[in-house]
Amino acid sequence: MGREAHNGLVESHDEKGDVVVGEEDEEREASKTGLTLQPVSSLFGVHGKQGVTWVSEHRGLLYSAGRDGCVRVLRVGPEGLEVLRVQRACRGMEWLERRVQEPEGSGKEARFVIVGFHSVHFVVWDPVRQERLLSVPCGGGHRSWSYCPHQDGLSMGQGALVFIKQGVVLASEPSGEAPSRAGSLDLRQGLHGRGVGCVCRLGVVGEAGEGRWEVLVTGGEDTSLTVLAVRPQTGEVRVLSVITDHISNVRTLTAVKRLDGKTDRGTDKQTAAQSLSVLLVSAGGRAQMQCYRLLIGGNGQLGLPSCQVIQVASHRLDDQWERMRNRHKTVKMDAETRYMSIAVVDDGTESVLLALACSDGAVRLFSVSELRGRFELLWESFHHERCVLSIATYSLEDGQGNRRVFLFSAATDGRIAVWDMSTVANSEDKPPTAALAPTSPCLTVPAHQSGVNTLAVWEEGLGAGHTDEARITLASGGDDGQLSVALIGVQYQGEAVGGSRVCLQLQSQWSVALAHAAPLTALRMLSPGLLVSTSPDQRVCLWRLATTGLSQQGALVSHVADAAGLEVWIEAGVGSGCGDRGWVVVCGQGLQLLKVTDVEDGGNREDKTGGKSCVKVSLHQRCLEDKTT
Structure with missing residues (x-):
């Protein structure tokens, strides 16, 4: 001993x-x-x-x-x-x-x-x-x-x-x-042994200027997660931690930032903090999910941030089947099921509700509790009957102040299903019961000829006096290389348990048939009405949504081959006359950081004269330089 x-x-x-x-x-x-x-x-x-x-x-x-x-x-x-x-x-x-x-x-x-x-x-x-x-x-x-x-x-x-x-x-x-x-210092530090499949921004730590570090997490085909600290001004990259708990490739990531014990859903414009506390959830092959608490702190003006990793929970579908009492009466979960996409439905203090798109044709809802230290499967639906590729969520407030949560799921048939998850997200039972979940989607939108790889959702402002209705803009990219945008009207009708009844209606659609020369693999909203897309054709494109449709604002050839994911954020301008700057991270066979200058609010589709308002944007390449620690 x-x-x-x-x-x-x-x-x-x-x-x-x-x-x-x-x-x-x-x-x-x-x-x-x-x-x-x-x-x-x-x-x-x-x-x-x-x-x-x-x-x-x-x-x-x-x-x-x-x-x-x-x-x-x-x-x-x-x-x-x-x-x-x-x-x-x-x-x-x-x-x-x-x-x-x-x-x-x-x-x-x-x-x-x-x-x-x-x-x-x-x-x-x-x-x-x-x-x-x-x-x-x-x-x-x-x-x-x-x-x-x-x-x-x-x-x-x-x-x-x-x-x-x-x-x-x-x-x-x-x-x-x-x-x-x-x-x-002359050696280059490797991020992943194989391709990078997903990237997620956690936040920023440190002081303004040279002491400012953006914290990112990447998941790769080598089954590892890498926590990175990036200096956007210089392109310097430092590896803070490597997590190797997955047994197959990591396909999707999501994070919930918490401040003083409360959840913070995040904003586009964020200021630097001395420390970050983030709940990170990763998912991928072999139907495996991992949940971690990341504690990231700054170390002075020019010091490298530190990262402490706490494992919260782990889950696999086939392991859950093995623990069932009457498992001989049910079909065993396919061990080769892959989680394709993940989204946060509700980020409560007691538990976090997560929706996952699965390759076996299911949309599944999980609850993860940091106190209990485990995942729990709450609900699943095989409505799509084919591989579900992407998933997204968005929440609105009706005229009574009640929160309405919508879930968007898309499969390989090119159709997007919209689910009303309000009763689940607003339930007082933590975790909620499966009886509260919907049995079928409230709207189906035909968007593409084949698989829908990525979704982006935001709300259109209707101005004062429109308390009984709202509009949601749904953008999608697919295997057909097409970029599609659908405008969905949301009407609140009558009283119901937990708020008003809702009625969804597809109002209009736009599309760009050849937005990319290859499947559109990633799409993100930089600001309302301003989209960023990428594809294995190695182009990163900026798109402006106006009343007449979509128009391309800029394009850049990226150094990253087989682009698989995007992450975007806006940094508020510093000094008088300085506009906001947007940052874009492209991942695939490598990682690249791009800067978008003079980003204005693209949400107003018309100016005061009734004409089209222009968004002055320009893309600049910025290579990421790996430094050994």
Whole structure:
């Protein structure tokens, strides 16, 4: 059994995989009186049957390593030990001996490398860069050994290993050249091993100017999530954390930002903050979802932000079927089902309602609770009867002040279904029951000849006096390369439980048949009436919606091949005469940041003279430069 003492607590571990925490003062008293010391908290079998090999402490967090190939981050909470995160080593590296902290880690969660054995090799593994820093053929872990990192602490892979093999004391020979921090800056840090399938902006931290960092999360085909800090002014990119809990590719992301315990749905124009607290949900292949709490803090004027990852919940459809009591009476969930798109229906304080588009033809509604630490399937509908590709939500307020929540789902047949989810979102039961969910959509819009890959929704302003009606603009892009826009009228009629009854009517439609020369894969609203689209044809286009239809405002050839996703946001102008700037991130086989200058409000389709109002926009390329940390 091993033990360490920190901050009045004694952490110990044993070969059965248990981690035990006790109070140091009580241990001293027990040693004097001969009494048995009782632990404050215990986690049994946290590293499986192979045992725990290492326990250490850093800034109030505990780190344990075991022979299950994982490093677990723990904390002592009100109810005892809690597992915050599981950090895995490379595939096949099961025998972990310890973690070695890097000196540059300045956040709450330490930056570290993993030391262990992969078959007959001693390996130093960097979980952030996802690479081996050192590999020494020593014969395996059943021997005495000691590892000493380089004395300057700049490169964990430049250390020396001393070990015994067949009775002989051997030492690995470190590299002849001393590691240089200046030399490492010339290397480019990889974001993903394969293509990037989705990107999501979390917010901004730091001070204005050079200290401002935009925080993004990307999901890739290499099954990993990467938390990035980007300086838009210089294009510098730093990797804050890498999450490797998915077993298949990550296709979609969504985030709910919380301030002072309350949800913040976000606005287009956001100011810098010293810290961010975000609930991140990722989904993708093998019908798998993951939920994390990300705590991101700034470190001064020019310091790199720090990121602490807390795993909240995990879910797979086939695992849920295995836990059902009468599962023999139901059809087993297809393990190859993929989650294609995700949207937030309601972001309450107790739980968050999520809608997901699924490849098996279902639209599913889940609830995730941070307190209970689990996902719960509430409702599913197979209305589309084919693969559902995209999903989006939008909420309105009727004349009585009641919130109306609409869900938009689109499938491979080119049709978009509109669901009224108001009774579910406004339910006092948390989580709501499936009986409150609709049985069929309230409107179906034919939009494309084939699959609908992406949706964007916003509200059209009708002005004062229109309390009994509203208008929603629905934009979509499909496999046919077409960009379509539909104007939907919403009329509130009579009284009903939870508010007024609604009647949806398709009022008008516009489309651009050849908006792109390839399938339109991503579409985002930069401002009301101003859209950004991209496609594997490597063009990024700006579109202006006027009363007469759609018009292209600009186009740019992107360096990113196989473009799969977009993220956009607006940065308020600084100084007199400076207009708002828009930022566009394109992901695919790489990542690129684009700047949109002089962004005006595109929501007013006509100026005071009755003519068309112009939106002065221009696209500028800005490459993202990766920096090693």
